[in-house]
Amino acid sequence: MELITVSGLTMQFGNHRALDNVDFTVYSGVTGLVGANGAGKTTFMSIALGLRKPTQGTIRVLALEPIREGAELRSLVSYGPERNILPDEMPAVDFVKHLAEVRGIPRKEAKTRASDVLWLVGLGEERFRPIGTMSTGQRQRVKLAQAIAADPKLVFLDEPTDGLDPLARDEVLTLIRQVSEEYGIHIMISSHLLEEVEQICDNIVVLNAGKLVVAGQLDQLTGQSTGIEVELIPIDDRPDAINAVERSLREAGLTVNRKADSTVLRIQDETFETPSNLIRDAVADAGARLHRIQHRRRSLEDIILDTSS
Amino acid sequence: MSATDNARILDRGYRQFDGQRLGIGSAIRSTAWQTTRSIFGLGRKARHKFFPMAILGITYLIVVIQLAAVFLFGQETAEFLTTNSWQQVAPGIVMILFAALVAPDAIVRDQKNGMFSLYMSTPLTKSTYLAAKSFSVAGSILLITFGPALLYLLGKTIKGLGPDGVGQWFETFARLSVACIVLSLFLCAFGLAFSCFTNRRAIASIVVLLAYLGTSVPSAILYDETNIGKNILLINPIETAYEFGARICNSPSIVDNYGEITTTFIALGFFGWFLASSLILLFTYQKREAI
Known part of the structure; x- marks a missing residue:
């Protein structure tokens, strides 16, 4: 209405x-x-x-x-x-x-x-x-x-x-x-x-x-996913596990952003078709421990910044 | 009878309003009534009631004392005290004091406490808002103009000293009513016009009084000290309005020297001031931002 x-x-x-x-x-x-x-x-x-x-x-x-x-x-x-x-x-x-x-x-x-x-x-x-x-x-x-x-x-x-x-x-x-x-x-x-x-x-x-x-x-403005966010839990005896997951996803052709020493991997998803099994396999192969995996939505701040730019 | 037969719903909660909404007339009436309550301090602390009630009380007390003397001592006292009811209308200085008290209360308070913005978000417009305020202020002033005069007229009539015959009585009553309404509307317009420039009530009252002094003193000096002529007295708005009322009532001039001015000039002076006051008020509000 x-x-x-x-x-x-x-x-x-x-x-x-x-x-x-x-x-x-x-x-x-x-x-x-x-x-x-x-x-x-x-x-x-x-x-x-x-x-x-x-x-x-x-x-x-x-x-x-x-x-x-x-x-x-x-x-x-x-x-x-x-x-x-x-x-x-x-x-x-x-x-x-x-x-x-x-x-x-x-x-x-x-x-x-x-x-x-x-x-x-x-x-x-x-x-x-x-x-x-x-x-x-x-x-x-x-x-x-x-x-x-x-x-x-x-x-x-x-x-x-x-x-x-x-x-x-x-x-x-x-x-x-x-x-x-x-x-x-x-x-x-x-x-x-x-x-x-x-x-x-x-x-x-x-x-x-x-x-x-x-x-x-x-809903419509923030509802569009801007990718997937994967948060991993650091493991003391496998310090390279998170790096291995990141490397594996990159090799699979995905764009992965990660801030230095962060446990969160942000996967840019232009097509909205990121196969979650790719992430699952990468985590399993690296012996990493997954904390959360979720679609990343834009915040109001993102929308305003995007529109302004 | 079961216990539930007497059951009532005490808390109805918020619900939609399906009835007919009342129009602009109701909005004006409600605003005027709320303003009148505020003017006389009704529903407020005692200190807010003091001044308006004191002026109201004094004006009526004077009439009551005079009537008591008339009832006790008869015609001679009545003639000694006054000749007609118009003279029972409170003196100009009391009038202007009352107007300087009630007009700022009616509109200045709304500027300060945000009510003006709220009123403007209702069906009221600036014109209807001012109409509501004017009804309230003029009505309040009518209490000290028409009230005492009517009381005196009734008292004298009961004593057998009133106008001769029913026809003359009604003529006196009609003239008195019109004169008091006209004077109240004038004082209302004058009071509102000179109190709408500020959002501080005390300052607004002072401005109204200064507007009165700023016109009455020069008019008297110019009349006494120069040869400009008697019409210069018309720059005094309150006494011009007072004299206009006296002419409507066929009463002798109460104000010195005004008797020499023709009724046409008195009427022109009155309507000129009334128009000027109304235009100041309307123009100021037209430019005022609602939100």
């Missing part, structure tokens, strides 16, 4: 081009909008919400045109801002309820939904506490709660793990994944951390200085 389609999108601020002729499509699930600070992530979100008119190009979000049908679109989508500043004196439940009402949920329904959603994000017991007394992690959860309370079809979360320690970050990411999987809410998160995007996203859009680096479904 296509959620966002972008074609030739350009956003110019004076001499600075925040987005430069960007084309991509975002599909259902969790999408990571990745890029360094100033890459154009927040600018893209503001255009997608219909808050900024692009200089050139077209964008459709949930089959609506953000500028022309902005109010209608914003009743179907939600946004969680990057900043951690929220109304300090307001109890979390009032804050979530109020924004649900503004997004079109009737008052009574908004009240129950606010409580339910705060329970969902793990703040059930804390829901009557003023937001100002909450930790950064709890505030991030409140931001997520307000974003999903009105049952949107699509949520934009701007740096939802900003300022969190690794443990709290994992919890928030798990929560985002859970919201998407269990309640069918599509989510686009912006982040400058590749590992957190890899951890929970189905799709990625990578921007660099306003230009599109790569976009697509993460």
Whole structure:
């Protein structure tokens, strides 16, 4: 299902081009909008919400045109801002309820939904506490709660793990994944951390200085094997066993890369047809001990580096 | 009856919303109500309630004391105290103090705590957001303009000192309502226009007060010390608005020297300031980044 389609999108601020002729499509699930600070992530979100008119190009979000049908679109989508500043004196439940009402949920329904959603994000017991007394992690959860309370079809979360320690970050990411999987809410998160995007996203859009680096479904992008990785266990009384395996594989015509003294052999596989029996025989003949053998997949970092180069 | 007959599901958990979403009217209403709660410190600590409630209390207390005197001592006291209900509308300085208090609270806080960005991600637009804020601020100011005046009108009517006949009573009531609404809208636009340049509430309040002083003092000096003419008084926005209300109510001028200015010029001065304030507000927000 296509959620966002972008074609030739350009956003110019004076001499600075925040987005430069960007084309991509975002599909259902969790999408990571990745890029360094100033890459154009927040600018893209503001255009997608219909808050900024692009200089050139077209964008459709949930089959609506953000500028022309902005109010209608914003009743179907939600946004969680990057900043951690929220109304300090307001109890979390009032804050979530109020924004649900503004997004079109009737008052009574908004009240129950606010409580339910705060329970969902793990703040059930804390829901009557003023937001100002909450930790950064709890505030991030409140931001997520307000974003999903009105049952949107699509949520934009701007740096939802900003300022969190690794443990709290994992919890928030798990929560985002859970919201998407269990309640069918599509989510686009912006982040400058590749590992957190890899951890929970189905799709990625990578921007660099306003230009599109790569976009697509993460499975397809990382799923292509780039060869086989063979890890061997060093044996004290056969110190040459690993070298023998390497030599044998090379003699069989395979391209083998190995860092000095490493126990890992990386076999380049252009055809995806590396016969595993070749590896098995080489290991057996050398009397080596095998620890693992697996297809090597590209990481998000590999993809970005490849595309950039 | 089995034990399960009385069973209820207490935790319904998160679920999809299948009902009809309410439109922009509901978003404006909810935002206006939330703003009004914030202005009067409802649901917040006592210190947030103090100033708005104190001003509100003082304006009503003055009327209650006057009404008590009227009820105790009769017509002569009533005539000595005031001649009509418009004069029960709080003095300009109280008005501007109240506007300088509530207008920044309504919009400046949103800039500082990120609510403006969040509002802009909802069906609200900049125009509807400002409409919601204006409803709230004007409504709050109406409490100190229309409230005391209406109370005084009702008190005098009960005492038998009100306007003669039903027709005249309703005419007085209608004129008073229109004048108070117009004055409240004006103070709202003026207060919002001069408090939208900063994201610090105290500074915004000071800017509103300085805008008032910066127009009222020069207008008085120029009128007294030069021969420019009486219309120079129209550069004082608050007293012009006050005088405009008096003209609507057919009340004598409360502000010195304004009686000499024609109603046409008073109306032009009023609408000029109202338009200028509204344009400042709209233009500032039009340029403001939502996210």
